[in-house]
Amino acid sequence: MSYTSSSPDGLPPVQMNNLKRAHAPLQAELKAAAARVIDSGWTILGPEVEAFEQAWASQAGAAFCVGVASGSDALQLALRALDIGPGDAVLTVANAGGYATQAILAIGARPLFVDIDGDSLLLDLEALRAALSPGVRALVVTHLYGRMAAMPDILALCRAAGVPVIEDAAQAHGAAWEGRPAGGWGDLSCFSFYPTKNLGALGDGGAVCCSDPALATRLRQLRQYGWQPKYHVQLPGGMNSRLDEMQAAFLRVLLPSLEAANTARRQVADRYLAVLGSLPGGTRPVRPAAALDVAHLFVLRHPDRDGLRARLLARGIQSDVHYPCADHLQPGFARRVAQLGQAPLPPAGALPHTESACAGILSLPCHPWLETGEVARVSDALREAWQ
Ligand SMILES: *Cc1c(COP(=O)(O)O)cnc(C)c1O
Secondary structure, X not given: OOOOOOOOOOOOOEOOOOHHHHHXXXXXXXXXXXXXXXXXXXXXXXXXXXXXXXXXXXXXXXXEEEEEOOHHHXXXXXXXXXXXXXXXXXXXXXXXXXXXXXXXXXOOOEEEEOOEOOXXXXXXXXXXXXXXXXXXXXXXXXXXXXXXXXXHHHHHHHHHHOOOEEEEOOOOOOOEEOOEEOOOOOOEEEEEOOOOOOOOOOOOOEEEEEOOHHHHHHHHXXXXXXXXXXXXXXXXXXXXXXXXXXXXXXXXXXXXXXXXXXXXXXXXXXXXXXXXXXOOOOEOOOOXXXXXXXXXXXXXXXXXXXXXXXXXXXXXXXXXXXXXXXXXXXXXXXXXXXXXXXOOOOOOOOOHHHHHHHHHEEEEOOOOOOOHHHHHHHHHHHHXXXX
């Protein structure tokens, strides 16, 4: 994918993301926040982190928020907080970028993949019901592309089976199901503040939210070597994974704009949706009716995905694929599973809806900083390139 390619009319390409534009309106506040941290001389786990944790817990509808170094660490810490370890079986989907699988394998646990629903591309409830066998220690459910999975049904199934639920809400800041926010449903929820997420820092960051005070205490210990008190390691599985003061200060500046940014993303998505509706066979994954979409990504399906991408690029429109390779078919995961002495991952064909999605999806530029003219260019190019 050429970053510098320009469209036939000489305009710069429409980009998947543009962080310079994202930060420009808040530049003065961001610089003031950085100066505040530098002047304070306090860099790790201090007042900025505490203030952000409180604000984020309330945004996510949870009692507690524990700031950590990344979304990937958040997933690992959530699993460790539930005392999940080597050999334990954890359910997840295989079409969500591999982050949950990576965390499960990092702690030596065993990922068991549940197929997705072919229309929503989210966890399939019947497949979940079938997968909830005795011995399953947790479910990691991803709210993919900005849409929440059906948490009331998922929780009902998992509660009946005695299986705790971890939400991966790294693509769902501000999303909701019947008004209740992503992150406030499961036993634990994980967020990433990677710069291109709906709420992104100016570097890496993440958080785990929960409403059980005992879990929150464990998380605070686990993110700092398992210490309690300082220098005394009480818990197995401790890590160094802390949110720093600088990133927390930036996040406090950016948080008040989240809702407006989400609205802007939805408006872009609505424009593309209108275009798709007029194209033969144009489909976008179906959004569950109860879900408030925060349009983290605008994903659509096309029978000739790679051809469409090439034709879009020729018209100056970037695109991407989220994600091209299902987790059970990733060579690095297969090798990790072998290292751990686990049974091999399922073969190609084992997760038909997941695999067919990976082969046919593409993502269009969908972010709050697209100009109206750029959204129109993407829309026109989509019509011309569709065939
Ligand atoms: C980005 C992302 C993560 C990982 O977050 P990092 O901060 O990059 O480690 C986890 N899950 C999902 C669904 C993501 O989109």
